[in-house]
Amino acid sequence: MAGLATPMALRVAVTLGLPDRLLGDGASTERLATELEVSPVALELLLAHLATLGIVERTAGGYRATAFGATLRTGTGNGLTNFLHLEMAGGRAELAFVELLHSITTGDAGYPRRYGRDFWADLTAQPHLRESFDQQMTDRFREQLPRIVAGHDWARFPSIVDVGGGNGTVLAAILAAYGQIHGHLVDLPPTAAAARRTFAAHRLGARTEVTEGSFFDPLPAGASAYLLCDILHDWDDEHARRILARCAEAAHPAGRVLVVEPVGDRRADTGMDLAMLAIFGGRERRVEEFRSLAADHGLVLDGVTELTDQRCLLDFRLAGSG
16 A cells, blocks of 8 residues: 555656557667667666566567556547546646645645646646646547437526536537537636537537637626536636625526535545645535535526536526526
8 A cells, every 4th residue: 555666657657658669579678778768777667677577578579568567558549548648648747636735725736836736737838738638528528428418408508608628528528418508618818719619510600609718717608507517626726705795796697506526425536636736726615515505606506416536516596596
């Protein structure tokens, strides 16, 4: 339980691209070390440990990836590379766990303590991190999208604003299933541009709008629903309240605020809960915590639907709207 050798060896292997480089007949340690400009002695130590894990196997001339190791290749679509690669958003963020004691002591994120700026500022400063984070979000929802779309009566809402909607994957799936809904996505400029491409690829341009902006600023007003999908758990209570406040002030009087994310004691994972703390200073809240946050802005929880094995939908209405 105390060993860090295996998790770090996997991360270094993926960062060096070993699963991709060792396909087919594989390669010798010496050739790999020359290509990668790393120490051949140290690389041999890494490969030997990866062999004990079944990631690679020895050959007469060196090492090659096993079928299991090949699942760590780039382009497999399983999202593992992003979470392991130390120069991608997910893998970089995971190292915030090194500062977990700080997070437990203070309740604050460990990410800024490790990297000198918070996660979101890091994405802004390094566009390749922003790109890999957007892809991470797409990978996270891919398998669950059909159940998210089928698990709620989205047809109730003539217009949906997807707040912090990323590259538009979730909203596009909803609009594709419900031809009468108009969608409006709000996100920061680089991600908003990707959302436009997503909607164009799905031929949804006539039913979509994209606004470049932050969910801490005023949102497009008058929609029948404001969707927050995997947003609030990234933020502490102060910032979560600000996001909900923007949704409440923008919503049509009979509008709804829909929160889709893991919920504590229902569909939350304890390990992911600690990740939210260490990376963002957030957490996966319980129903009563959501109810309390929303009540500060005149939002009343109408119901909770378990959409998938990982996420619930919390349906809020404006107080007095019935």
